[in-house]
Amino acid sequence: MxxxxxxxxxxxxxxxxxxxIERATGAQVHMVWHAETELPAGLDxxxxxxxxxxxxxxxxxxxxxxxxxxxxxxxxxxxxxxxAGICNGFQVLCEARMLPGALLRNAGLKYVCxxxxxxVANGNTRFTAAFGGRRRAVMTVGHGEGNYFxxxxxxxxxxxxxxVVFRYRxxxxxxARDIAGIMSERGNVLGMMPHPDRAFEPxxxxxxxxxxxxxxxxxx
Amino acid sequence: xxxxVHVFLKPGVLDVQGKAVESALHGLGWTGVEGVRIxxxxxxxxxxxxxxxxxxEIRAMCEKLLANxxxxxxxxxxxxxx
Numbered sequence: 001m002x003x004x005x006x007x008x009x010x011x012x013x014x015x016x017x018x019x020x021i022e023r024a025t026g027a028q029v030h031m032v033w034h035a036e037t038e039l040p041a042g043l044d045x046x047x048x049x050x051x052x053x054x055x056x057x058x059x060x061x062x063x064x065x066x067x068x069x070x071x072x073x074x075x076x077x078x079x080x081x082x083x084a085g086i087c088n089g090f091q092v093l094c095e096a097r098m099l100p101g102a103l104l105r106n107a108g109l110k111y112v113c114x115x116x117x118x119x120v121a122n123g124n125t126r127f128t129a130a131f132g133g134r135r136r137a138v139m140t141v142g143h144g145e146g147n148y149f150x151x152x153x154x155x156x157x158x159x160x161x162x163x164v165v166f167r168y169r170x171x172x173x174x175x176a177r178d179i180a181g182i183m184s185e186r187g188n189v190l191g192m193m194p195h196p197d198r199a200f201e202p203x204x205x206x207x208x209x210x211x212x213x214x215x216x217x218x219x220x
Numbered sequence: 221x222x223x224x225v226h227v228f229l230k231p232g233v234l235d236v237q238g239k240a241v242e243s244a245l246h247g248l249g250w251t252g253v254e255g256v257r258i259x260x261x262x263x264x265x266x267x268x269x270x271x272x273x274x275x276x277e278i279r280a281m282c283e284k285l286l287a288n289x290x291x292x293x294x295x296x297x298x299x300x301x302x
Contacts, residue, residue, distance in 0.1 A: 059288055066285065095288065102290045104229075105236050149233060149291055174234075 001027035001217045003045040008034045013050035020200040024210035025217040034067040048089030061091030090191035101150030107174025113142040117169040130215040137208040139194035146193040148175035224297040228259035
């Protein structure tokens, strides 16, 4: 099992994510600088971590989506490699159009930072299989722009095709249809605002995030 | 030539900043204000003298980077440098 965490200038959850994946799965985790044009061979998972890539200049994720490394991230996703964008990473995947929709300013205008209860809306994915039918999970959110937006047709399609992976039980940011995480049509690209990397052992308040990394690396 | 690009959230996309500013203006007594939208203006110089060609190029920039057309609309003004 082999994973990579992409490090953009301004990423700040990159090292947490590395530790979370290592502790949860024992996988070898490579840190890849955004200016790289190659990724390590044989990756099972690529994570775009949380943070403020490029200082959120222009729009959250907009500059990062054009980083040199994204050419290979996109190509890997097209080959079926699992790609997960967490928080700022989700914003990057939307800006890169690897996932539909966009993340707007939180409806309450405030940065929200707290544990949230999630519904595992689809437990039969590469990212949720290890939840073993559990429908509830707790993870922390920390974002000012996590209000998921897509046009109604896109939302209907996401729901109809089981692409909504996580929903908020008590929506903290105004996201359309309480969406906290979605995946691509093919099921190998996931974007989510809550942080599994901040929920990988009981001392952190929840270890549900570990299940996500275990799901994707067990399926590898 | 001088390019001025205006980027705004599309109609129908909730502009929470605009709403907050609108209610602040109401609080200051400007109760007739409606539909406040907050966007951004991007200015730059661009070479060449063919206005139509420059506009086409700037539109391509908007589609690729300056606007996220999932949520934003843009308007391009291009003219001779002052």
